[in-house]
Amino acid sequence: MLQLWQKTFGNKLNFNQLISENCNSSSLGNRIGIVLIIGIVYVISLLTPGFLSGNGPYWTSIVSDRASHLIGYLYYLDADWQWPLLSIRTLSFPEGVCITFTDSIPLLAMIAKVIKIIIPHKFNFFGLWLGACYLLNGLAFLLLLDRIGIKRYIPSLVGAFLSMLTPVLLHRWYHASLNAHFLLIFSMLCYVDGYLSISQRRSLLMQLGLLICALLIHPYFVAMLFGVFLASVVQGVYRQRLSILAGIGWIGLSIFIFIVLILGLGIVTSESGSMDSGRGFSHFSINLLGPIFAIHSGLRPSGWELVRDIWELKNAWAFFGKGAPDATGGQYFEGFSYLGGGVLFLLFLSIVFLRLKVLKQIYRHWPLVLILLGMGLFALSNRIYFGENSLIHIPLPRIINGLANTFRASGRFFWPLSYALLTFGVVAVTQRFKHRTAAVLLLLALGLQWIDTIPVRKAIGFASTHPESAGLDINRWRVILDNADRLLIIPSIQCGDPELQNPKLELQLLAAHLGPIPTNSALTARSAKNCSAEAQLLLANEFDSNAVYVFFNDYKQSPELVKFIAAQGTKHMKPFSRGVFYDGRNSSDPF
Secondary structure (H helix, E strand, O other): HHHHHHHHHHOOOHHHHHHHHHOOEOOOHHHHHHHHHHHHHHHHHHHOOOHOOOOHHHHHHHHHHHHHHHHHHHHHHHHHOOOOOOOOOEEEEOOEHHHHHHHHHHHHHHHHHHHOOOOOOOOOOOHHHHHHHHHHHHHHHHHHHHHHHHOOOHHHHHHHHHHOHHHHHHOOOOOOOHHOOOOHHHHHHHHHHHHHOOOOOHHHHHHHHHHHHHOOOOOHHHHHHHHHHHHHHHHHHOOOOHHHHHHHHHHHHHHHHHHHHHHHHHOOOOOOEEEOOOOOOOOOOOOHHHOOOOOOOOOOHHHHHHHHHHHHOOHHHHHOOOOOOOOOOOOOOOOOOOOOOHHHHHHHHHHHHOOOOHHHHHHHHHHHHHHHHHHHHHHHHHHHEEOOOEEEOOOOOHHHHHHHHOOOOOOHHEEEEEEHHHHHHHHHHHHHHHHHHHHHHHHHHHHHHHHHHHHHHHHHHHHHHHOOOOOOOOOHHHHHOOOOEEEEOOOOHHHOOHHHHHHHHHHHHHHHHHHOOOOOOOOOOOOOOOHHHHHHHHHHOOOOOOOEEEEEEEHHHHHHHHHHOOOOOOOOOOOOEEEEEEOOOEEEEOO
């Protein structure tokens, strides 16, 4: 590391020398080395070694989606290879699930399954994945700027570090698969490469590769990256780099590849359910005030008050789940779109000192601009709010609303636009001002972004070192599940009360570590659970002597199950081997 630093800057370095170095182009290898070195230090300061290794206090007890991600992975890692490749029959039996819908990052899960003989038993990769996402974001942005022609130290490094400090990335830390924002930046890099290259074939092939990776990470990224891929094809046809027939061929090839993959992997089957359309699209949209305002900003007193509340309440979840602006109850959670003080500063400078040639550059990339604006409009949805005020409401036909709810967390589609705005701000300031002035302004922007994101980074640091339990007595449940060959949670997560989701998940996570023990329950983004059949399994009195049956309080919502439980112990009913009631706090053995 010292040799790299000395090779890059020499033995002595002060601020004026660094500004002077900014006037000259620098080696891409040196810039990559600096980003990786400082990026690793940044990641370790943000996430503890225990969290990164997957063995720290955080991983001892997790709830909500985070537990579902780890549960799906552990069950998949233990299961035999089968067709379709991503399906698991021991989780949410008898239907089974596809781990795409437990958000268990199928790409890494498949790799871990292949090499599980040489990695630690049940190795948990999620901590390392999150750290790698921050590093890859900075590296991808550095390469994007280099391809655009920004090769000086300060613009390159400031841009890379700003991308690591992007609020829309930091705000998603709890949802592992959705931290792969580097895919968005790499897709824009491929677009730029295709625009500048003589042949677009390499660019389009790389984008197809990214689309396949996205399919194996999270479906939302597929939709976003396909938009950029489409812009590349249209740009190629418009500039006569591709014929119309060739453009149609590339689009057809991409669709064919995805049809083959989603069928072969089991992402779409005859048993697949549908996305929940009860709340979505407009509920999880962005707010027009969102990109420029956030209650947890370090540039506002409210941000520091939230940090204080975290330590007083010993819980960081409210920091990420509730805030302003939010007119629907879901805009701050899924529609979070804050750009950060440093990026807003760069955009202000770029607009105030905008040059005509910058507008010409934007016009040259009209296909990408239209795609990004289209994603931004989709993120706003058909109900547009400014703060608490509703500005526009466009009623949608039922069929259109159903299609829109396929990607019901529409606010996520602002992410590509946010990185495009970051790119525009860095490039515009670098090209508009003299080198030394641009360097000072960029460093000032980085300082603002650093201060702005201190509260969210403190919240991440707290959450990643503190387990969040649903209240189960783990030692007690270890005894109950000892030597069990099945775990029946009644009713399952898919068929029961959402308020009891977390204790059911905590129980399933224990079962995943102990066996995994096959279970009838799972938290998935797409459910195909037959709830009537689940109740009939008990009513038919088909009991397994080595199974554990856990009745949660929400079984009382089913009159048939209430009658069934009341009849237990009579001469006409076969008793359970191990039946347990759980009321959300305590368990008891009724049989």
